[in-house]
Amino acid sequence: MHHFAYRDGSLHAEGVDLRRIAAEVGTPVYVYSTATIERHYKLFAAAMKKAAGKAHVFYAMKANGNLGVLKTLGALGAGIDTVSEGEVRKALAAGIPPEKIVFSGVGKSEQELRFAVETGIYQVNIESESELDLLSKVASSLGKRQEAVFRVNPDIGAGGHAKITTGSSENKFGVSFEEVGRLYSRAANMPGVRIMGLAVHIGSQIREIDAFEAAYSKMVALVGDLKGEGHRVDRLDLGGGLGIPYDIPKTFDYGPGLIEAYAEMVGRVTKGLDVELGFEPGRLIVGNAGLLLTRVLHLNPRPTKQFLVVDAAMNDLVRPAMYEAYHEIWPVAEPAIGSPEIAYDVVGPICESGDTFTTGRALPQLKQNDLVAFMTAGAYGASMSSTYNQRLLVAEVMVKGDDYAVTRPRQSYEELIGTDRLPGWFA
């Protein structure tokens, strides 16, 4: 469900005409709908609460770390799942209390762990024995005991693409299932950590409940075994990964289903377990809440193809180049019903053939300066952008009702070039 729709012949984000944003902010620009973000968060949080009683939702900031997005979610009571010191700092800057911050990731450095412990975050998700040792050393040197869980690799992977599967034993994530009991016993004698339970995350863009169910069932059995061995297991963090539709219809609502089915399964599988559940959804909250607005720079008809060159590129939205991901492309001017379509290869200005958003996509006839939107770009869009080809990081705006705010301005050339940062001997 999203709040992008045609009104008076032009695509709107909530009550704001995208032509207005393009004119006032420039293109390319990411546009987020506050109402969609809020709706998705509330739906998910309510469903998990109903299914599980004690449920904590930690929004996975990696999907979209825009400050406006974080503040919007923080105001609804969301916690945050972070994966770097930068993300922890950004969560704090957005006003998220430390006791609602989780820190995951396979390669946390000593400095990052120190910062997290000093900050007093809720939970560190430990991904290896080496990290367990380092965390205990760091925390005890600060005279603290950090609450933590073990992220377990359940050897069940899933996801929309091989590059976004994390739960297989072939993937780098987590400690292996067989090791958890031993690590728990070791950790009991360590001064700097208090192990509170387990975490799991099997991949991203997963639309089949079965894969989650298989992994969660294994985790529930593991919780039982550990408790049987006398270990304390108060928390079970079930990660994120629930997928969203990328082939969205142009209607307001595309129906319920997956969240409810997921919640029902979680409630069933964890029934009677007596642990606090945690969730780390990213894409689900923000994916359909964002689009990338871009302008047609050139049409380049060639004997076998029609190239449509737009001002956004793979540095702004890398998903098609990186995962062959599909994003709908909607012209901002509403196409007349039955208007003829042309098959376009939509490409960006970057000097790579891979800078291709789609090939042979049937779209209404477009001309120079027309605006088009890459839909479902709210997750892993701006957050994965770069300055490749010395292109400026684009602006991000958040729409709320009939108004919008620029929540990250377009990067300046001074900032990009950074001449003033060079030492004098480069004269």
Ligand SMILES: Cc1ncc(COP(=O)(O)O)c(C=O)c1O
């Ligand atoms: C540990 C962890 N939690 C949460 C997420 C968020 O995933 P998604 O955006 O698919 O919900 C990820 C990314 O896959 C992750 O690695």
Ligand SMILES: N[C@@H](CCCC[NH3+])C(=O)O
């Ligand atoms: N960045 C990926 C998902 C990876 C999620 C992070 N573990 C995507 O755009 O689909």
